[in-house]
Amino acid sequence: MSFLTFHGISKRFAGVHALADVSFSVExxxxxxxxxxxxxxxxxxxxxxxxxHTADSGEIRVEGTRVAPxxxxxxxxxxxxxxxxxxxxxxxxxxxxxxxxxxxxxxxGLLVRREMRARARTxxxxxxxxxxxxxxxxxxxxxxxxxxxxxxxxxxGARVIVFDEPTSxxxxxxxxxxxxxxxxxxxRGITVLxxxxxxxxxxxxxxxxxxxxxxxxxxxxxxEGTHSEQLVHQMIGRDVEPHDPDHVSRPLGPExxxxxxxxxxxxxxxxxxxxxxxxxLGLAGLVxxxxxxxxxAIFGLDPNAGGAVxxxxxxxxxxxxxxxxxxxxxxxxxxxxxxxxxxxxxCRENSALAALxxxxxMGFVNRTAExxxxxxxxxxxxxxxxxxxxxxSNLSGGNQQKIALxxxxxxxxxILLVDEPTxxxxxxxxxxxxxxxxxxxxxxxxxLLISSELPELMALSRRILVLREGRMTGGLDRHEFSQAxxxxxxxxxxA
Numbered sequence: 001m002s003f004l005t006f007h008g009i010s011k012r013f014a015g016v017h018a019l020a021d022v023s024f025s026v027e028x029x030x031x032x033x034x035x036x037x038x039x040x041x042x043x044x045x046x047x048x049x050x051x052x053h054t055a056d057s058g059e060i061r062v063e064g065t066r067v068a069p070x071x072x073x074x075x076x077x078x079x080x081x082x083x084x085x086x087x088x089x090x091x092x093x094x095x096x097x098x099x100x101x102x103x104x105x106x107x108x109g110l111l112v113r114r115e116m117r118a119r120a121r122t123x124x125x126x127x128x129x130x131x132x133x134x135x136x137x138x139x140x141x142x143x144x145x146x147x148x149x150x151x152x153x154x155x156x157g158a159r160v161i162v163f164d165e166p167t168s169x170x171x172x173x174x175x176x177x178x179x180x181x182x183x184x185x186x187x188r189g190i191t192v193l194x195x196x197x198x199x200x201x202x203x204x205x206x207x208x209x210x211x212x213x214x215x216x217x218x219x220x221x222x223x224e225g226t227h228s229e230q231l232v233h234q235m236i237g238r239d240v241e242p243h244d245p246d247h248v249s250r251p252l253g254p255e256x257x258x259x260x261x262x263x264x265x266x267x268x269x270x271x272x273x274x275x276x277x278x279x280x281l282g283l284a285g286l287v288x289x290x291x292x293x294x295x296x297a298i299f300g301l302d303p304n305a306g307g308a309v310x311x312x313x314x315x316x317x318x319x320x321x322x323x324x325x326x327x328x329x330x331x332x333x334x335x336x337x338x339x340x341x342x343x344x345x346x347c348r349e350n351s352a353l354a355a356l357x358x359x360x361x362m363g364f365v366n367r368t369a370e371x372x373x374x375x376x377x378x379x380x381x382x383x384x385x386x387x388x389x390x391x392x393s394n395l396s397g398g399n400q401q402k403i404a405l406x407x408x409x410x411x412x413x414x415i416l417l418v419d420e421p422t423x424x425x426x427x428x429x430x431x432x433x434x435x436x437x438x439x440x441x442x443x444x445x446x447x448l449l450i451s452s453e454l455p456e457l458m459a460l461s462r463r464i465l466v467l468r469e470g471r472m473t474g475g476l477d478r479h480e481f482s483q484a485x486x487x488x489x490x491x492x493x494x495a
Contacts, residue, residue: 003028003191004160008058011044013394016386017215018044021058024210024220031182031192033202033223036212036235037428038398039384042195043084045212046162049193050082051075062160073102079159083150083166091138096120098137099152123155124148127181141288146170150178154185161185162193165397167201168423170452172487174287179205197427199228211235236428245280245434247441248462248478253277254312256446257329257415259298262307267293268470271307275415280437280447282461284454286490289467291450292334295417298448299331300324311415330354330413332405334420334450336397340404343393347385348374350392350403354411377406382432398425405433416440419450434460454483468492 002025011019019041026032034042047053049060051069060067062078069075072082089098096117097104105115120133129147137145146166153161163182167175182192182205194206202209203223211218211234218234255274263269268290275281285291297305303319310316311327324331333339341350351374352359359370374388381402385395392403401424408416421437422430437460441447451457457464458481465475466489473489 002026003063005061006045006058007061009045009048009055009060010057011041011048011053011055013386019048019055019212020215022212022215022217023058024217026191026193027208028191029186029189030207031186031194031205033206033209034193034195034212035197035202035209035231036218037384038402038425039214039396040212040235041215042212043164043396044215046082046164046193046195049075049080049160050162051080052082076102076156076158079157081153081156081158081160082162082164083146083153084164089137089145089148092136094134094136095124095131095140095148096133099123099133099148099155123151126154127151128177141292144287147174150181154181158190160191160193162195164195165197165424166194167196167198168420170287172286172490197425197430199231199427202231203228213237232427245438245441245460247278247280247438250278250442252279252462253444253446256312257298257448258308258310259294260308260310262294262297262305262309264293264297264302264305267302268467271467271472273465273472275446275448277414277444277446278441279463280441280449280461282457282464283448283450283467284457284464284486284490285467287452288469289490290470291467292419294467295331295333295419295448295450298324299329299417301331325354328414330408330411330416332408332416332418332421334423336400336404340407341392341400344391346387346389347378347383347392347395347403348388351377351388351406351410354407358411373410374406377409378403380409381406381436382429398429401425402429402433405436409436414444415446415448417448417450420452421449422451422453422456430456454486457486458483466490 004026007023009019009022022045036042044053048055051072051074054070067078069078069080099120100116105112117133124131127147127150129151150166166178170178185192196202206223208220209223210220211231213235253276255276257275260272262271271294283291296302298309300319300321300323305318308315316327317323348371352370356365359366378388383399383402385399392400405421422433437447449457449460462478463475466473466486468490473492476485
């Protein structure tokens with residue numbers, strides 16, 4: 001008998017079927033992959049299991065016993081946990097307080113901080129993480145937050161854990177640590193539902209894969225009996241052809257951005273490069289190397305940054321976002337929830353945020369123009385939403401990313417800084433975003449591409465620069481690209 005069974009699970013949001021009659025089974029102690037396009041229902045299914053949502057119909061059984069957790073606390077009591085793609089912490093509280101928030105140790109109504117810290121250290125040690133448990137979560141990088149959330153799930157003693165895009169913000173070393181942890185969990189009999197768009201992870205880690213499309217079950221098969229092309233076709237109903245970027249064969253335009261001696265205390269120093277019109281310049285490095293911080297400084301988000309940034313020969317003042325915008329710089333940040341979107345606003349409003357000055361007259365927004373612009377980019381990026389008036393918080397993570405990108409496309413920035421542009425998006429959407437960046441560069445845009453995925457950097461970039469521990473360690477031209485060469489620069493190992 002199967003250990004975990006989903007039977008006829010359906011869930012509707014705002015008149016749209018997120019899941020429709022989904023049924024499949026999961027074996028005990030296995031690593032079972034869930035794949036599908038953004039909005040296919042993968043995260044929704046995991047949240048139903050973890051008690052975040054309640055199914056409209058259908059049932060879930062664990063070892064033959066029906067379970068229907070009404071909230072995450074009830075799910076934890078049943079041994080069901082989830083590591084969410086969208087991180088959900090209280091940033092002003094410490095790591096220890098966040099890890100123990102659902103079950104704070106107390107005596108006579110008073111918090112026992114020593115016991116809370118000890119419990120948090122134990123949870124972190126379970127996954128091999130060594131953080132100061134008194135450090136506020138708001139000071140952590142996205143990758144570090146991801147590890148803390150994994151520690152929270154593992155520390156509950158769960159029998160079933162859903163991992164939703166767990167490596168999307170992890171370095172190579174952190175990902176390897178997670179893969180080793182998954183092997184340990186399986187040895188302990190823990191069942192893993194693994195949601196990922198990364199094919200190499202699916203074929204490396206998982207025994208079985210279930211594909212969802214438009215909220216419906218398409219297929220469940222043994223990983224050893226399938227291949228990546230078949231999975232892609234099941235996910236999107238079409239084949240995705242490899243695409244060599246057009247911009248690399250076109251002549252470059254003049255220099256539009258120059259960075260000299262850029263530094264920020266405790267983050268990075270001595271960063272220098274130039275960027276020309278029609279060029280995609282890759283920026284590689286391990287998590288914590290300072291890649292995102294460099295983009296923040298260029299865009300004016302770091303008031304402590306020093307050095308020189310100039311656009312077409314004109315200097316930009318440090319810490320002045322408005323000056324960067326006037327100079328034609330746009331910035332798609334890695335953390336879409338905190339920096340890229342305003343979650344309570346709808347899709348139309350978020351899409352128009354960066355172009356309001358062009359859509360307004362005498363302080364009033366032209367709503368007809370705004371709707372037309374939002375609709376045009378939603379169609380171009382294939383955003384799945386019941387309506388442009390839907391809150392962006394209701395969208396899947398990948399569709400939120402598309403809205404965050406649409407915001408800058410609407411402004412038509414000649415210089416674009418993109419940090420992890422395909423984080424959490426499916427293989428079809430990733431191909432569309434790659435094609436879009438190539439089209440922008442071919443039309444003369446200058447793009448600084450930051451990505452933790454080396455194949456993405458090598459596919460799109462003319463040059464790749466590497467940061468290690470806040471310092472530039474070198475760079476490669478396109479004819480020199482190889483993962484081995486990049487990894488050596490990222491790790492500080494001589495060839």
